[in-house]
Amino acid sequence: MASIKKDKDNNIEEVPRIPELHSGELLAALSYATDITPSGSHFHSWRVALVAERIASLIDEQNRRDVFLAGLLHDLGAVGAYKHMTHYRTIRQQLEDIHVRAHTQRGAALVDWLPGMHEVSEYISSHHEWYSGEGYPEGKAGSQIPAGSQVILIADILDLAGCFRSIPNLRSTLPSLARLTDRAWGRDFWQAFLQSLTDGEFYDSITNPNVLPDLIKGKISDLGVPEPLDNQEGTERVLHLFAAVVDLKDTSTAGHSLRTARMAEALAQHMKLGEDQAHLAYRAGLVHDCGRLGVEGSLLNRSGRLTPREMDIVRKHAEMTMRVFACLPDCPDMREFGQLAGHDHERWDGKGYPDKLSGENIPLISRILSVVDAYDSMVAPNDYRLLTPKGALVRLQQNAGSQFDPKVVKAMVEAIRSGFLDEVTRLAA
Numbered sequence: 001m002a003s004i005k006k007d008k009d010n011n012i013e014e015v016p017r018i019p020e021l022h023s024g025e026l027l028a029a030l031s032y033a034t035d036i037t038p039s040g041s042h043f044h045s046w047r048v049a050l051v052a053e054r055i056a057s058l059i060d061e062q063n064r065r066d067v068f069l070a071g072l073l074h075d076l077g078a079v080g081a082y083k084h085m086t087h088y089r090t091i092r093q094q095l096e097d098i099h100v101r102a103h104t105q106r107g108a109a110l111v112d113w114l115p116g117m118h119e120v121s122e123y124i125s126s127h128h129e130w131y132s133g134e135g136y137p138e139g140k141a142g143s144q145i146p147a148g149s150q151v152i153l154i155a156d157i158l159d160l161a162g163c164f165r166s167i168p169n170l171r172s173t174l175p176s177l178a179r180l181t182d183r184a185w186g187r188d189f190w191q192a193f194l195q196s197l198t199d200g201e202f203y204d205s206i207t208n209p210n211v212l213p214d215l216i217k218g219k220i221s222d223l224g225v226p227e228p229l230d231n232q233e234g235t236e237r238v239l240h241l242f243a244a245v246v247d248l249k250d251t252s253t254a255g256h257s258l259r260t261a262r263m264a265e266a267l268a269q270h271m272k273l274g275e276d277q278a279h280l281a282y283r284a285g286l287v288h289d290c291g292r293l294g295v296e297g298s299l300l301n302r303s304g305r306l307t308p309r310e311m312d313i314v315r316k317h318a319e320m321t322m323r324v325f326a327c328l329p330d331c332p333d334m335r336e337f338g339q340l341a342g343h344d345h346e347r348w349d350g351k352g353y354p355d356k357l358s359g360e361n362i363p364l365i366s367r368i369l370s371v372v373d374a375y376d377s378m379v380a381p382n383d384y385r386l387l388t389p390k391g392a393l394v395r396l397q398q399n400a401g402s403q404f405d406p407k408v409v410k411a412m413v414e415a416i417r418s419g420f421l422d423e424v425t426r427l428a429a
Contacts (some may be wrong), residue, residue: 018276019333019340021283024231025219026238029071029334030245032327034079036294039314041327042086045072046212047164051155053219054202056283060147063192065121065223066273067148070123074152077124079109079293080248090162093135094128104128105137110244114237118225123148127156132183142186150189157184166207168201217328222275242287246335250300256376261285262424263372267408268365271417277408278395282367284341288369289318291342318345321352344369349402367405371396371412389416 031049035042049071056067063359078085081099088094092156095101108125110116126140126149132140135153161177163170181190197203205211228234243257284409292300295317299310306314325338343357343366350358362370387395393413400409415421 017282018304019337021235021239021334021337023231023234023238024225025217025328025331025334026070026235026242027069027225027260028077028216028220029324029327030242030290033290033293033324034245035084036320036324036395038294038313038320041207041209043212044084044086045075046072046216047159048152048155049153050206050212050215050219051164051196053153053223054188054196054199055151055154055192056148058195059188060070060151063148065225066119066365067123067151068219069091069117070127070148070224071121071152071155072423073107073111073120074156075107075129076245077103077105077248078296079245082297084325086160091130091135093126096240099294101136104380106241106248110241114229114241115234116228119148120226122146123152126150127152129153130184130187134183147189147416150185151192154185154193156344164203164206167204170203179323188275213328220328221342235281235353239286242290246292249297251299253289253380255338256380257286257289259376259380259424260288260369260373263376263421264368265347266421266424267368267372267412267415270420271408271411273364277365280340281368284337284365285369285372286323287325288341288344290324291317291322294320306368310368315345315353316340322354339363340365341369342366344373346370347403348400348405352403362405367408370410371404375412393417399417 018420028046033039035044035046042174048066053064053068056064060067064303065132075085080102081097081103084099085103086098086377088097093100104125108121112121113123113397123146126145127137129135129138129140129145130153131142131145131151131154132138151222157180158177161173163173163177169312178190181187181250182420188289194324203345207261224230225234229237240258243261246257247254261282264283264285265278268281273281275372280384296315299306299314304309319342320340325342326335340363343355343362346352346355346362347370348359348367349360350356352421375392375396378387378395379389386392395417396412
């Protein structure tokens with residue numbers, strides 16, 4: 001339940017409870033975010049994870065958890081590529097795009113930063129190596145390639161070929177893909193995949209997008225995550241990983257999520273919300289833009305004015321942020337957290353998006369994010385810098401009562417002018 005708090009002007013303000021977040025569920029959400037689109041999801045990484053784990057259970061039982069997690073995150077480093085990975089169906093197409101060519105090592109480096117995930121990162125690093133030595137990034141061959149990586153490659157190539165879109169697709173495509181045995185993957189791994197096909201119910205279930213969330217949630221509950229990641233510090237690391245991946249998507253705004261998080265936490269402290277609420281603001285700031293992963297990079301990087309239709313697509317990122325954290329069933333805390341992060345583009349006057357909330361119907365954390373997000377966008381050190389810090393404060397004041405909560409703007413102005421945010425805002429100046 002939310003608690004009730006009075007501000008210094010004796011106004012009653014509802015303060016939300018602190019959502020309880022878990023590393024495994026957040027990793028599944030991050031995986032979903034890499035596949036999200038304005039109208040749905042590719043579900044590529046989820047299917048790869050489920051199939052790879054199923055194969056691993058037959059040949060590498062003790063490592064099936066790490067194979068599953070590597071499957072979830074195998075394309076993390078491909079964020080920022082010109083197109084989604086599902087458009088690069090052949091190794092030739094993949095090698096022609098520098099972002100795709102480097103995505104295995106980039107993704108492995110990101111995942112290796114998480115405690116207890118080194119083995120997972122090793123599988124990701126080599127998941128495009130081919131048994132014959134024709135793969136990338138290092139041209140490994142045969143037994144040089146980790147078993148988990150070969151399993152993920154099989155699931156990846158089969159999904160890119162459309163095998164898991166329907167059972168007829170699977171049956172019709174298998175003969176041509178079988179020819180890659182002893183070239184892309186070893187014979188033992190292909191035989192294990194064929195053995196897994198005896199579970200027809202499983203393969204039928206993964207063709208249904210409506211069933212996938214339950215399957216993923218079940219595997220997360222069953223397999224868990226490495227012990228060093230299964231705590232609040234690990235959860236914090238995963239949330240920082242969201243911010244790092246958003247930076248890959250649009251390098252022109254690199255650092256924006258972290259700066260927004262730091263300013264949101266400091267402003268919440270200045271407003272005397274308490275340490276727990278301030279830290280919640282920090283966490284929401286880290287992920288507030290993760291819905292941008294579903295927007296085409298060409299729109300995010302456009303220096304000129306967008307058309308109304310293009311602007312509508314970009315604005316969908318707020319709704320997509322909420323969808324990311326609502327991707328699993330029976331995870332109300334994660335869903336609630338996504339609401340805080342995704343409502344930062346609502347306006348005080350009700351003319352914002354995605355839900356046209358107004359006034360105090362907008363969560364307080366979201367109102368704080370709205371102000372610090374706008375401030376950083378106006379003063380951040382990039383090619384689109386608009387205003388000096390002083391000019392940005394004037395702009396915030398001009399829009400108090402229409403775009404922004406007047407109380408939050410007042411607190412922001414006080415905090416900056418008093419020097420309370422000096423250390424944080426130096427990162428944005």
